[in-house]
Amino acid sequence: MLPWTMAIVGLFYFCIRAGVTQYQTQALFPAVSKMKRGLTSVVSPTFHDSFDDVHLLFEILLTGIHFEASGELSVQDAELASLRKTRNLEVICEEIIPKTLSDVFRLISGLSHHVGHLHQEDFERTLLTLVYTAQVMVDSSTDHQRRMWAESFVSLYRAIKQDLTDNN
Numbered sequence: 001m002l003p004w005t006m007a008i009v010g011l012f013y014f015c016i017r018a019g020v021t022q023y024q025t026q027a028l029f030p031a032v033s034k035m036k037r038g039l040t041s042v043v044s045p046t047f048h049d050s051f052d053d054v055h056l057l058f059e060i061l062l063t064g065i066h067f068e069a070s071g072e073l074s075v076q077d078a079e080l081a082s083l084r085k086t087r088n089l090e091v092i093c094e095e096i097i098p099k100t101l102s103d104v105f106r107l108i109s110g111l112s113h114h115v116g117h118l119h120q121e122d123f124e125r126t127l128l129t130l131v132y133t134a135q136v137m138v139d140s141s142t143d144h145q146r147r148m149w150a151e152s153f154v155s156l157y158r159a160i161k162q163d164l165t166d167n168n
Helices: 002-030 032-039 050-061 084-096 101-113 118-141 141-166
Strands: 065-068 074-076
Touching: 002 101, 002 118, 050 065, 050 084, 065 118, 074 084, 084 118, 101 118, 101 141, 118 141
Parallel strands: none
Antiparallel strands: 065 074
16 A cells, blocks of 8 residues: 555655746746747747757857747758758747847746746747857847847846856
């Protein structure tokens, strides 16, 4: 009787833990839940699964990316742009990361209330949001917009730094 009880309690704990983790991820990036309903082939896209993917992301960022006014991502290097992994990056940048200032501040608020380290996909999406805010900040037409985007950039930087240096 005791092993069955332990198995049921363990299963119950696992279900609760999985639900809490899923809730936290959706709270930071609500566009992920919209994608799950809209696209059945891409459940929750992530770019990197290994250190080679991290190096590839660094190389893509180093060679240059540009966010068009329409929200599309363009990779400057044609060879890198043709890779399958780059398509995952395009989906993340075009569909998931926040594009409006209010959505970015909503993300920052969620990050400030987040307990523990970010999940891999949340960290990746936060980093890509930081890259997006840097470009929008530079491309802003008014000083007020530039200051607001700069404030969001600094807040995202602090959240990433906190996640990397936190000893939780």
